[in-house]
Amino acid sequence: MNKMLTHLNGYKREAVLAPLFKMLEATFDLFVPLVMADIVNVGIAAHDFHYILVRCGILLLLAVVGLACSLTAQYFSAKAAVGYSTSLRHALFEHIQRLGFTEMDTMGTSTLITRMTSDINQVQSGLNLFLRLFLRSPFVVVGAMVMAFTVNVRAAWIFVVAIPLLSVVVFGVMVITNPLYKTAQARLDRVLGLTRENLTGVRVVRAFDKEQSEIDRFESANDLLTRMQLHVGHISSLMSPLTYVIINLAIVALLYVGSIEINVGGMASGDVIALVNYMNQILVELVKLANLIVQVSKALACAGRAGCAGHRARYGVPRGPQGRGTCRQGRGRCPVRPCQPDLRRCRCPQPDRYQFYRKARPDYWCHRRHGQRQIQSYQPDPPLL
Secondary structure, three states: OOHHHHHHHHHHHHHHHHHHHHHHHHHHHHHHHHHHHHHHHHHHHHHOOHHHHHHHHHHHHHHHHHEEEHHHHHHHHHHHHHHHHHHHHHHHHHOOOOHHHHHHHHOOOOHHHHHHHHHHHHHHHHHHHHHHHOOHHHHHHHHHHHHHHOOHHHHHHHHHHHHHHHHHHHHHHHHHHHHHHHHHHHHHHHHHHHHHHHOOOOHHHHOOOOHHHHHHHHHHHHHHHHHHHHHHHHHOOHOOOOOOOHHHHHHHHHHHHHHHHHHHHHHHHHHHHHHHHHHHHHHHHHHHHHHHHOOOOOOHHHHHHHHHHHHHHHOOOOHHHEEEEEOOOOOEEEEEOOOOOOOOOOOOOOOOHHHHHHHHHHHHHHHHOOOOOOOOOOOOOOOOO
């Protein structure tokens, strides 16, 4: 994993500037409820239209500056994420080009395709979200609670109770669904593998009248994938109703405490509006943080799969001294390329003419899977189908 971070070396500036601009945007967002409280407490209470217009101009200025910071942060985070995924994809493709027949048979072409496309796209999305939200969301949650204490200490204790409850719900759902996402990704590999096998060997499947059995295999794998994705979706969908129940109960408590404080003169009506806005900001940021952690967890799993493919590509074949492959049956060592083993007795990497035969036959794997004979160095080339 540490070696994969070296692909981010060319984008260190973007990786630092993106979260800083998001924190600047979050700072402006925290001032908005205070300005709204001033409008209600001073402008509307005194019927001062000029004061209301001035404060509305301040709100507009905060919105424009926050939008500029958000766009800048999005530009830097997208540039870093796309550049990192591009470099990682190129490195992985370069490693895959060095794979031998043994590694291709062991890992499978379908999983390599998935790691080159879907997994790296997940890594790109996870890195993009991480750069934009990993500082903003905790900063807004903590900052909103601190600003609530500046408004009213007694009402702010509701935030101290509500934030841990929201965190338990959000992160509990995340912990439950995280391993299920990995299982769904593995089942997606299975579906892609079956699809590729049938597309590659369609002529052989038809020749042996295996259409119905292949359809049954695909439907079985697809049904497992569908049920797993539905199961994960049902658990994830519990997050929104549970969080909204907690946040609405907290708002009711705020209104109750606020009405008491207003009656005794300890709080103005605008302060209650500010506290409700802070509570809504906390809810939104906690949901964002949960989605960020889920996405980052999926991205880390996909990054591990992509890194495993690169590692296997580089170290997958056991080598003897001086780069020579080891015979699996213990009959000595023979060089990897060029290689002239006795293919009846040794399973070392195949000679060059075997590679040409493999490239010339698009249905090579189906040719092997359905039990037809494999070309040997002492036999003539079979005719192409």
